[in-house]
Amino acid sequence: MLRVEEVTVAFGGVRALVDVSLDVVPGQITGLIGPNGAGKTTLFNVVTGLQKPVRGRVMLGGVDVTGKGPKDRARMGLGRTFQRLEVFGSLTTLDNVLVGVENTGVHGQAARRAAAGLLDRVGIAHVADRQADVLPTGLARLLELARALACQPKLLLLDEPFSGLDSAESARLGDLLEELAADGLAVLLVEHDMEMVMRLCRTIYVLSFGSLIASGMPDEIKANPDVQSAYLGAPVATGAGA
Amino acid sequence: MNQFISLTVAGIATWGCVYALAAMGLVVTYTTSGIFNFAQGAIGMFGAYFYWELTQVWHWPGLVALLVSVLLFAPLIGAVLELVVVRRLENAGLEAKLTVTIALLVLGIAGANAIPSWGDPQVTHIIPNFFNGKQVSVGGVNLTYQQLIVVGAAVLSAGLLRLFFIRTRAGIATRAVVDDRDLAALTGATPTRYAQLGWAMGCSLASLAAILIAPQQYMDITGLTLIVVSAYGAAMVGRLRSLPLTFLGAIILGLLYSYALGYLPSGDGWSKFVQVIPMLFLLLVMLVLPQPRATLTRRIRARAPRVVSLPESLIAGAVLVGLVAVVAQGLHGDNLGYAQKGLAVGVVMLSLVLLTGYGGQVSLCQLSFAGLGAYAMSKVGGSHGSLLGVLAAIGLAGAVGALVALPALRLRGLYLALATLAFAIAMDNYFFNNVRFFGVASNLYVARPKLGGLDLSGDRVFMVAEATVFVLVAVSILAARRSRFGRRLLALHDSPSACLTLGVDMTRTKLAVFTTSAAIAGLGGALYGGAQTQVGPNDFQFIFSLTLLLLAVVWGIRTTGGMLLGGVAYALSPLLQKHLTTPREAFGLLVGLAAVGVSQNPEGTFGGNTPLQMWRDRRGPRTPEVLAGIDAGAPVDGRLTHVAG
Numbered sequence: 001m002l003r004v005e006e007v008t009v010a011f012g013g014v015r016a017l018v019d020v021s022l023d024v025v026p027g028q029i030t031g032l033i034g035p036n037g038a039g040k041t042t043l044f045n046v047v048t049g050l051q052k053p054v055r056g057r058v059m060l061g062g063v064d065v066t067g068k069g070p071k072d073r074a075r076m077g078l079g080r081t082f083q084r085l086e087v088f089g090s091l092t093t094l095d096n097v098l099v100g101v102e103n104t105g106v107h108g109q110a111a112r113r114a115a116a117g118l119l120d121r122v123g124i125a126h127v128a129d130r131q132a133d134v135l136p137t138g139l140a141r142l143l144e145l146a147r148a149l150a151c152q153p154k155l156l157l158l159d160e161p162f163s164g165l166d167s168a169e170s171a172r173l174g175d176l177l178e179e180l181a182a183d184g185l186a187v188l189l190v191e192h193d194m195e196m197v198m199r200l201c202r203t204i205y206v207l208s209f210g211s212l213i214a215s216g217m218p219d220e221i222k223a224n225p226d227v228q229s230a231y232l233g234a235p236v237a238t239g240a241g242a
Numbered sequence: 243m244n245q246f247i248s249l250t251v252a253g254i255a256t257w258g259c260v261y262a263l264a265a266m267g268l269v270v271t272y273t274t275s276g277i278f279n280f281a282q283g284a285i286g287m288f289g290a291y292f293y294w295e296l297t298q299v300w301h302w303p304g305l306v307a308l309l310v311s312v313l314l315f316a317p318l319i320g321a322v323l324e325l326v327v328v329r330r331l332e333n334a335g336l337e338a339k340l341t342v343t344i345a346l347l348v349l350g351i352a353g354a355n356a357i358p359s360w361g362d363p364q365v366t367h368i369i370p371n372f373f374n375g376k377q378v379s380v381g382g383v384n385l386t387y388q389q390l391i392v393v394g395a396a397v398l399s400a401g402l403l404r405l406f407f408i409r410t411r412a413g414i415a416t417r418a419v420v421d422d423r424d425l426a427a428l429t430g431a432t433p434t435r436y437a438q439l440g441w442a443m444g445c446s447l448a449s450l451a452a453i454l455i456a457p458q459q460y461m462d463i464t465g466l467t468l469i470v471v472s473a474y475g476a477a478m479v480g481r482l483r484s485l486p487l488t489f490l491g492a493i494i495l496g497l498l499y500s501y502a503l504g505y506l507p508s509g510d511g512w513s514k515f516v517q518v519i520p521m522l523f524l525l526l527v528m529l530v531l532p533q534p535r536a537t538l539t540r541r542i543r544a545r546a547p548r549v550v551s552l553p554e555s556l557i558a559g560a561v562l563v564g565l566v567a568v569v570a571q572g573l574h575g576d577n578l579g580y581a582q583k584g585l586a587v588g589v590v591m592l593s594l595v596l597l598t599g600y601g602g603q604v605s606l607c608q609l610s611f612a613g614l615g616a617y618a619m620s621k622v623g624g625s626h627g628s629l630l631g632v633l634a635a636i637g638l639a640g641a642v643g644a645l646v647a648l649p650a651l652r653l654r655g656l657y658l659a660l661a662t663l664a665f666a667i668a669m670d671n672y673f674f675n676n677v678r679f680f681g682v683a684s685n686l687y688v689a690r691p692k693l694g695g696l697d698l699s700g701d702r703v704f705m706v707a708e709a710t711v712f713v714l715v716a717v718s719i720l721a722a723r724r725s726r727f728g729r730r731l732l733a734l735h736d737s738p739s740a741c742l743t744l745g746v747d748m749t750r751t752k753l754a755v756f757t758t759s760a761a762i763a764g765l766g767g768a769l770y771g772g773a774q775t776q777v778g779p780n781d782f783q784f785i786f787s788l789t790l791l792l793l794a795v796v797w798g799i800r801t802t803g804g805m806l807l808g809g810v811a812y813a814l815s816p817l818l819q820k821h822l823t824t825p826r827e828a829f830g831l832l833v834g835l836a837a838v839g840v841s842q843n844p845e846g847t848f849g850g851n852t853p854l855q856m857w858r859d860r861r862g863p864r865t866p867e868v869l870a871g872i873d874a875g876a877p878v879d880g881r882l883t884h885v886a887g
Contacts, residue, residue, distance in 0.1 A: 048743050074745030086740040088733045090546035099733045100744050102726050131546055144740075151744055 001026045001155045001186035002047065007056030009042055009210075016042045017210045019056070023203075024155065029177055029187040031201035031218075033194070035230060038207040040190045041083050044157050047188075048080050049073045061154065079153030081144035083160050083190070089133035093124060093143055096132050100150030118146040123172055137164035142173065155186045162193045174200055198222070206230065247383060249504040250497065255389035258496025259396035260455045261520075262489045264473035265480070266403060267447030271320075272482045274416050274440025277328060278656050280343040280663075282448045283470030284350025285323075289316040289449020290456050290466050291360045294369050299359065304372065312450045320445030324438040327838055332434075336655045338840065340604050341795050344788050345837035347467070351785065352830025354463045361463065361826045369456040392454050399447060400489055407485070416440065464785065471667065474660055475524035481531065495523050510677060517671040521664040528657055529649050547800045555720045555802075559713035562806070566709035570702040578701050580813045582773035585708035588809025590766030591794050592715050592802060597759035598791070599800035600728060602735030603650065603752065604659040606787055607666035611639040611760040613674055613782030615767025620686040620777070627689030627699070627772070635768035636761045643760020647753050654738070666784035674779035685778040688771025698772075708769050715762055716802035731755055789830065792837035 002024040009017040017039045024030045032040055045051035047058055049070035057066040060076050088096045097115040106114060119125045122142040127135060132143060141161050148156060158177075162170050174196055181187055191197050197204065198218045206214040206221060208230040214221055221227055264286065271279045279285075289311050296307035323346065331339050355361035373387035380390075407413040416436040451473070452466050459465060472495075479491025499519050506512045550558075566585070573581055590612045597603050615635035623631020649661050673679055680686055690699045691707075698707045722728045730751050733741050741748055771777045793812055797804030815829035822828045 050739060050742070070739075070742035071745050071747065074743055078743075080743050082740070086737040088729075088736040088740065090732050090736055091729060095729050096733075098726075099729050099741075099746065102729070103744055103746055107726065133546070147740075147744065 001061060002188065003059040004043070004047065005057045005059065007043070007046055007053045007058065009039070009046060009051060009053050015210055017046070017053070017207075020207070020210070020212050021056075022205045022212070022215070024186045024188045026154070026186040027181055027184050028202045029181050029189055029200045031197045031204035032188060032190045032207065033192075033197055033204060033221075034207035037209075039210040040207055041159060042210075043207070044080060044159055044188075044190065047073075047157060048078060074151060077152070077154030078157070079148035079151050079155070080157035081141065081148055081159055081161055085137065085140050085144065087132040087135070087140050087143055087147075089131070091132055092129050093119060093132055093135065094128040096143055097146050097150050100147045104150070104152055115146075115150065118149055119143075121149075122146045122176065123169065138166070138169060141165070142169075145173075149180075153185065155188070156180070157188045157190075159190045160192060161189070162191055162196055170196065245504060249500045251383055251385060251389070252503075253497035253500030254493055255385060255393050256455075256458060256496070257499050258493040259392045260451045260469065261473040261476050261495050262396045262492035263399055263447050263454070264451035264470040265476035265488045265492050266399060266485055267444040267451070268470070268473065268477040269480055269482055269485060269488050270403065270440050270447065271444030272477075274443075275324065275328060275437035277331065277339050277343060278482070278660075279346075279441070279444060280340070281323075281346030281350050282444055283452075283467040284347050284354070285316060285319050285445045286448030286450075286452035286470050287463055287466035288319065288350060288354060289445070290369065290452035290461070291354060291357075291367070291463075292316075293449075293453045294367055294456075294461070295359065297369070298367075308453065311453060312446050316445040316449035317442035320441035320443070321438050323445075324434075324441035328437065328441065329434055337598070337602065337604060337795075340656065340659050341792065341840060342838055344606070345792050345834045345840075348785065348788055348792060348830050349834025349838065351463055351467060352827035352834055355827040356831060358826075367461040369453065369461060371457045375457075388454075388457065395450060395454065396489075399450070400485060403443075403485055412436065412439065468667070471663070472520035474664070475520055475527050478524060478527040478531065478660075491527070495520060498523065514672045514676050518668045521668040521671075524664045525649065525661060528653060528661055547798065549724060550720050552717075552721065552724075555717045558803075559717055563706065563709045563713055567706045570705045573702075573705075576817070578705070579773070580817060581810070582701070582705050582708060582813075583770065584810035584813035585705065585712055585806075586766055586769035586773045586809070587790070587812045588766075588806045589708070589712050589715055589769055590763045591790055591805035591808050591812075592712070592719060593759040593762035593766065594791060594794045594799060595802060595805060596719055596722065596731070596762070597755055598794070600723060600731040600735060601752070601755045601759075602731075603755065604655070604662070604791070605756075605759070606659055606663040606784070606791060607646070607669070608759070608763045608790060609767075609782045609787040610666045610669040610673075610784070611643055611763035612767030612770055613669065613777070614642055615639045615764030616688055616771035616777045616781070617679065617686065617767075618764070619691075619768035619771050620688045623689050623691065623768070625687070625689055627691040629691055629693060631689070632691050632765065632768050635764045637764075639764020639767065640757050640761030643763075644753060644757040646760070647756030650756055651749050651752055663784065666787050670779070670782070670784050674782050680779055685776045686771070687776050688768070688774070690772040690775070691768070704772060708773070711765065711769060712806065715765070716805075719802060727751070727754070789833055792833050795840050796833065796836045 004020060004022050006019045006021050007017055008015065008019055020039070020043060022030070022032070032043065034040055042051060046053050049065070049068060049072075053066070057064055059065065060073060060078060063076070065073050065076065088099060091099070094112070094115055097118050098111055101111045101114045101118075116125065116128065119128055122145050124139050124142050124146065127139060132140065135143060141164055145158065145161060161173060165173060170193070177187060177189070177200055189197065189201060201218060204216065204218055204221045205212055206224070206227050213226045213230060214224045216224075264282070268279065268282055271277065271282065292315050293307050293311040296302040296310065297304055302310075327342060327346065331342060359365055360367075371386060371388040372391050375386055375388060377384045377386050378390070379385075407417060416439070448470050452469055455469050456466060473492060476491035476495050477488055479494070480486070480488030499516070502516045502519055506516060570578070570581070590608055593608055593611070594605070597605055615638065618634040618638040619627075619631040622628070622634035646662065646665050650658050653661055675684075677684070690704050692698065698704045730746060733746065734748055734751055738748065770781070774781070790808070790812065793808035794805060797808045818829050
């Protein structure tokens with residue numbers, strides 16, 4: 001679904017990503033982990049088209065989209081959430097999702113039904129009429145997920161969706177992501193909750209200082225000494241995070 | 243050839259270097275504080291008037307007065323403003339930052355007018371050339387000492403700034419602060435101290451520019467303020483960061499201006515055109531140079547005003563029209579005129595609710611659209627006020643609005659605000675103050691419209707008609723807020739990045755909101771003309787567009803009721819002037835001060851945490867009602883068909 005080929009991004013003299021390549025396939029959750037500042041969000045920005053790479057290409061469903069803008073990519077089935085929240089703060093929770101639903105050509109009551117359904121699915125129907133700006137961070141992250149789902153994506157990029165959630169909410173979101181993948185969605189997940197990453201992802205990529213230092217199945221990643229040292233020696237499976 | 247050389251010399255030494263000083267001041271302020279200081283022109287003007295006071299009233303020697311004005315007075319203003327106003331804006335959204343420095347601009351102009359010896363039109367203000375305009379021949383080219391001083395000041399300032407930023411510890415720390423404020427703070431740098439230094443330096447340069455240019459032009463408060471505004475284009479060439487490119491931009495602008503003065507024919511139309519060149523240069527630079535990429539937004543959390551339902555807005559509207567009908571019976575003379583003008587301005591201000599309040603696009607030219615509306619009403623509506631005139635007012639303003647929107651499609655935030663300001667100033671110079679459009683007497687008769695058999699020319703009937711139009715427009719705007727269009731506008735306002743990643747067509751939304759809002763302002767302009775029965779260039783000055791924006795922000799730019807109050811307040815300003823002769827321009831002072839205060843409450847007086855809103859909040863969420871309102875019979879199934887695989 002998504003193929004990133006040898007992408008390099010530079011800010012002035014600093015190279016934020018160096019020759020990064022990865023594949024995200026439908027029906028699976030793919031993990032992208034790494035310490036803070038490793039370049040995970042920059043890679044998301046490159047994939048969504050908010051950041052131009054100096055080298056490399058981005059393929060979406062077999063099509064080279066490197067030269068295309070974020071809007072075209074979104075219309076090709078790319079949805080995302082943001083690490084630093086980007087909810088439409090002055091709209092209600094329901095209206096946030098409506099903006100996404102209406103953009104797919106569904107209007108009126110059908111759109112409201114769909115939006116309410118999505119809120120229910122991510123578990124935040126009880127705050128449907130709250131202004132999004134006043135939502136707690138965890139709920140706002142779920143709102144971003146519902147809004148992204150509203151555009152009927154084929155590929156979903158999630159930037160730390162579990163941060164700010166309590167354990168019950170986390171477990172529920174984990175189940176939901178598995179359901180979405182089972183429905184055929186391709187998911188790329190950036191997350192610091194290692195336990196969750198190990199549980200959900202079939203393939204994991206590890207970024208450190210802008211370079212991929214490892215990729216593979218969760219067990220391989222856990223055992224990888226480079227990954228251990230990138231995480232300051234912390235045993236990966238304990239969920240210590242970065 | 244001789245003419246070419248002398249125009250080149252004037253382009254560089256009279257204009258270019260002054261623009262360079264002013265533009266470098268803008269860049270220094272922006273790079274150190276992250277805030278574009280719209281008020282820099284006003285501060286420069288303050289410096290020039292202070293210099294005038296010292297030399298002409300107190301008879302200080304020129305050099306001493308120059309040093310005191312440029313190195314003490316102006317930097318002190320900058321440092322104090324940074325301390326008192328700007329520092330509180332560190333975490334504010336872009337709109338608050340724009341509004342506050344625009345408020346400082348209005349405040350500066352009003353403040354200068356309020357000082358008796360500065361604002362008195364009876365007092366002649368002249369700053370003579372240094373060395374009484376004596377000339378010296380340099381390589382066969384005649385230069386005045388004044389020009390030599392200008393070039394010397396510009397080159398010296400540029401050199402010192404470059405040394406400061408590259409060689410000194412403070413300069414390097416300042417650049418680090420600009421690159422990453424938080425990171426620099428971790429290394430022990432104090433961002434606020436450098437911002438204060440930047441503001442002091444920026445104001446110092448602005449005052450130097452104003453003092454040096456003052457002898458070349460008729461010295462008046464607005465004119466001197468515009469010197470720095472003219473230099474915006476040069477600062478844009480440097481993209482508000484690069485001092486060398488800014489200097490180059492200033493020289494190019496100076497040369498363009500000088501050649502145009504020398505080579506273009508001298509007719510009235512052409513001389514108006516020459517005055518517009520700095521603004522055209524600014525627009526062109528912003529259109530040609532690459533724009534910064536979409537950045538993730540940093541919006542402050544604010545309580546949005548409650549969404550008003552259709553029945554509520556209809557009832558409130560009916561009550562308003564009824565009230566106006568009753569009140570109109572009791573009004574006479576001037577008071578009736580104020581009320582009529584207030585309602586018309588209220589309609590113009592409603593255009594800001596849609597564009598800036600909902601859409602987040604800051605426009606500084608809404609009165610220019612209103613002026614176009616009044617013009618169309620006058621020319622097409624004829625002496626009997628045909629309905630065609632009203633349609634022409636809406637159409638002309640809407641069409642020009644769409645044209646202005648074209649650059650807006652590329653520009654965001656500050657750049658958009660600058661583009662609309664450039665348009666407003668260009669309209670002032672080229673259109674409103676042009677005998678070709680406004681006649682030799684500089685005013686146009688505007689008839690009140692006739693709707694079929696209904697004659698609205700009577701004062702009280704016209705007032706009720708205005709209230710009805712206000713209500714119709716307000717109800718439509720509130721309906722738009724509840725619609726898909728309104729949701730998109732607010733989404734665009736809150737997070738353009740998220741809109742992009744949702745695939746929302748922002749171009750169409752922006753074009754639509756610009757056109758609609760200009761059309762509303764045009765309609766308001768037709769009413770404004772009708773209210774006064776004649777309009778002149780002074781009615782639509784760019785500075786009043788700024789005042790309207792500030793009033794809208796103060797009352798709550800997302801509230802329609804606030805626009806009515808804003809319009810009335812605007813119309814009552816002559817009454818205030820009449821009864822409060824000292825200080826002069828008390829209205830500008832009041833509006834400016836109130837708008838500076840707005841940084842604490844970005845939703846305005848009626849927009850945010852009103853008592854009613856807080857009471858509603860305490861009642862807690864009303865989710866069951868909302869979901870019930872969607873469709874009680876439909877299964878709420880999150881799976882739907884959304885995940886297509």
